[in-house]
Amino acid sequence: MTDSSVLVGALNQVGEVDWNPILDSSVFVKQLPVEKLAWMLEKMCLTRYFEEKAEELYTRGLVHGTMHLSIGMEASPVGSIAALEPEDFIIHHHRGHGHTIAKGANIVTMMGEFLGKEPGYCRGRGGSMHIADVSDGNMGATGIVGGGIPIATGIGLALQMRKSPQILLSYFGDGSTNEGAFHEALNMASVWDLPIVFICDNNKYGMSMDFRHSMNVEYISTRAASYGMPGISIDGNDVLTVYQVVSQAIGRARSGKGPTLVENVSYRWRGHSKSDRNLYRTQDEIEDWMNRCPIKRFKQLLLTSQVMREDEIEAIDRAAKQTIDDAAEAAILMPEPTPENMEDEVYAP
Amino acid sequence: MTDSSVLVGALNQVGEVDWNPILDSSVFVKQLPVEKLAWMLEKMCLTRYFEEKAEELYTRGLVHGTMHLSIGMEASPVGSIAALEPEDFIIHHHRGHGHTIAKGANIVTMMGEFLGKEPGYCRGRGGSMHIADVSDGNMGATGIVGGGIPIATGIGLALQMRKSPQILLSYFGDGSTNEGAFHEALNMASVWDLPIVFICDNNKYGMSMDFRHSMNVEYISTRAASYGMPGISIDGNDVLTVYQVVSQAIGRARSGKGPTLVENVSYRWRGHSKSDRNLYRTQDEIEDWMNRCPIKRFKQLLLTSQVMREDEIEAIDRAAKQTIDDAAEAAILMPEPTPENMEDEVYAP
Amino acid sequence: MSENTKREITYLEAVREAMVQEMRRNPEVFLIGEDIGVYGGAFGVSKGMLEEFGPERVRETPISEEGIAGAAVGAALMGMRPIMEIMFMDFATLAMDQLVNQAAKMRFMLGGAVSVPMVCRAPAGSGTGAAAQHSQCLEAWFVHTPGIKVVSPSNAYDAKGLLISSIRDNNPVFFIEHKLLYRTKASVPEEVYAIPFGKAKVVREGSDLTLLSYSIMVPRALEAAAKLAEEGIQVEVVDLCSLKPLDTETIVQSVSKTGRVLIVHEAPVTGGFGGELAAVIAESEAFDYLDAPIRRLAGRNIPIPYNRTLERASVPQVEDIEKAARALAREGR
């Protein structure tokens, strides 16, 4: 690694890439159009309120099945998808509400799927874990940990073969990097220089397992070295750092230089899924991370850097809450699917 | 990596380990008992002649099926197994004749298995790819590339749980390190500090694929970094370097410090298997490596360092050839298995 | 079942008790899998076991199903008796090489030089709203794999006894638990007991038709049979318990007696284990006693959907069994 390639703000870094400097968020925030910042705030708020509503609906007994909440992790999907062109693609994982919202999903249709309704994105066949929004370039999620990463490689391959200018963001968790699928897929993507940015949403735990007990490395970006791929770990709760770093990785991907592994370090506030009693971590640790809330932090930044006024910020927040409340009401009223002829849906004509 | 950990003679190295210096083979050869050196030479010659005989038998139409020859690669199994205690274990892969011989297999029983005979190691059920010699601590090979590596982790786990002083050498090829099994198994072994030395017999090709086209790393030992495991690449055609380095890795394993990944760089002279037309590499390249023959080189070393006389060396060589010739004759005369009651063999009582 | 045992425990507790008792008895037995420690496993099966046996023997792993299976195979080769837990049976897809190419074949392939005494426990089935990738019943794959035994208990009593046999067996055993059975209760003795493989149970006698089933479909079949009895249709319900080895004798006897057979399972009908059962019957002397075609009632040929109504409609429910059995009872030849 040459000195020139060391990126200020990186927690860990491998591979020889000439990273452009990243700016402190308090500086960078002034360089982005206010609409962009407002978009980021809106998507983060929508995600938070969506998931809080999901919890509420669950508690009210309206949800059959499980769900995986990303409360506290909103900066990674929003900061990275903010760096995409609308035609670009994403593929994510079981904890994917934020990615889906950031990529432009219709919230009502999404809520409908969450409730298993016929007008939902998957006509109620998929549910929380499988919400996809293909027409917006969101190829959805798999319930198999790591199972989406090889598919990402295939999507990247198709884009490359078609000489498309589009690129793909592929998301997965820390725990999934212990699956063979991760290894095979990143290796192939690197060998073929595919237009992909691999983004590890490290929320510190794979279900109940502290990621440091599941691997002998401190930073998951270290694993990029096995594939001769650049890797970088950053503060995944800082939406503008995520944006800057992923933008550069996207630039590499789009210019044919191949994939990058970006680790966004964050934390999941809620249990893994609804059956989680949180016995594997301390309340202190949870509270410590709640104090680092990516949304509160971003709002603070917007305010102190004077790019938005408090009332503007709160208006976005309130509107997001309203959108979610309305979506839930609408989704509850949606019709249920009916079981006739399901056999006809299995195969494409 | 601290300076002190840099090992002279290593082609590549990762991880922070205090390697003891390794000596130049021309020096080290004088520190080993002559019986040990003679053992090494004998095992290498036996392997070479076994495989040449295998080819001959194949050409004579006596072999049904395929086989994978390791001619040119004899130093890795012999140098590494020379560093074991007899009670230790090995598990290897489809190119495993050398490992089997070095671990002490009865050559006649082995040849019998190669020919599919009833008195063979697997009673003719396994054949060349699956010769195991369990009573000598050779747990055999799988025909699934990479499939033996997770099993190695399980063997290491059993040894550790039983607080056994025994350790395991786990062998595999360069190509197999692109399998998910490699990734999962090395990660688990490292997390649990298992008493295993992982040895990659890098013969430059996975079937027809140049290993440099199958991965973006120059040295496979680089991959150890993903597991927080020390990794080292060495000249795998120098039996005494292999011996010295693997001895140290065995020391780590035996003292509870965990696994090491050793890459023995070598070359396969013959085609991948009998159907190989060698279209993917040049004759020049093959000849270049034939000039680096590990056996010739070792003989030369023994001679020039004056630890053995030419006639002693040639006596070992001739005896090995004779052993193989005799074994083949005996094996050819062995009875064939008969197909009755095979169902009764599937399940253990 | 011993008469004087009154203690009722759940299927889940029975599975745990079998593991705990065998682990106490035999230091070679250990549990390996994901989140089996402080979390107690995704369904809570191993709750408390970490505390009793420690992290060595309640061995939590990274999320690496192929690695877990390989670790089990390797440890078993060395004479340990690993119980590996696959969190959902669907994830066995990631461990098929180790289970099918390694565990199942190794003894035969090495001419008998080794054995592979391991258990693979996996919760299967739909009904929890977990959708297509967390709801499968894949027993047919393992039945079709020489070298693996397959058991699938329908109640807490059998779960304990069959799991103890699985742990003591010297071969790879696939032990299938059904998620919806976890909370069901039965009278289960505290003593250690082993139920031999290959014995089906006639759990209800009847003269009009034989209903062959296993796992979750057994309680459903019994419920349906009770209702049909009110209409005068006497259904004989056979719980297969172990799918491989299979108790052909009990099957043939029952079918020969009733002359009609309905096979019920949750997995999709096409290519399911029901086909094997149909073939076994159609090849046997029971064929001569059949008064109606063999009928299968099984899961629809679709992935399991998320929505509760769709999910329910994807696999046989009590009313479906009732209907199918009634129709078959009336069917002449």
Place this chain on the structure above:
Amino acid sequence: MSENTKREITYLEAVREAMVQEMRRNPEVFLIGEDIGVYGGAFGVSKGMLEEFGPERVRETPISEEGIAGAAVGAALMGMRPIMEIMFMDFATLAMDQLVNQAAKMRFMLGGAVSVPMVCRAPAGSGTGAAAQHSQCLEAWFVHTPGIKVVSPSNAYDAKGLLISSIRDNNPVFFIEHKLLYRTKASVPEEVYAIPFGKAKVVREGSDLTLLSYSIMVPRALEAAAKLAEEGIQVEVVDLCSLKPLDTETIVQSVSKTGRVLIVHEAPVTGGFGGELAAVIAESEAFDYLDAPIRRLAGRNIPIPYNRTLERASVPQVEDIEKAARALAREGR
């Protein structure tokens, strides 16, 4: 088959020709797998294709079966038409998650928003001395997976036409090639032609019994049938061609006509596809026409051994088929 076609090519060449012709016609079609380039694939199927189509479309991969399958799924999702080659069907064990949980389920699970037009080609079967881990026939697993279609041609003509249909199909298709068929020849038109799925062929007419089979067992069955004809036993041989969708109609018709049925396949008998066929017959109206029990002749319930004699004895040979058919023809009810 067109009358005026005299050109004979091998099964292997027919598979290659189908790929080459579709790749010429449609730039979205590509081949992906291990050693398929200059090596031409382990069996030489893709020999010469790298030269014509280049490394982009004859895409060689690291040894990463799960990765290959995932790459195929992803590319198919984007509308490409990948043909993935699994070097030996046994290695599909390493790609089961991608094939079964992803490829097969994705369309249904996403409510119809996507399709996954891909082919997985795999050489199967024993007979080459490659032992237990390189000789399996695993079709039963994929037949049991809703969302996947399964075809298994028995001759060069069908191989070409069915592979072209597989490539054009908008779903995952498992295309099973048998290693021992690669060198067999048939008259194959040079023109592009597609053979629709779900049509079985009566490849020999007969009145005494129906023999249902596919893949390598079809030529063996025909040989046996020819010998039995000399004894006056007329065997009707049905080549299923596509296992899913299955041509139930032709099966039922033939069995209803002959009143006796022998099912023959190479995979181990227990849990094999033969069970499904037996069940389909036993459930159908053909049941009423059966004059003898349904018989299966299939592989023994063992891993495939290395030794040539043992290997041969593990799966049905011509003489075994002859014997089983003769016995069945004589069997009364």
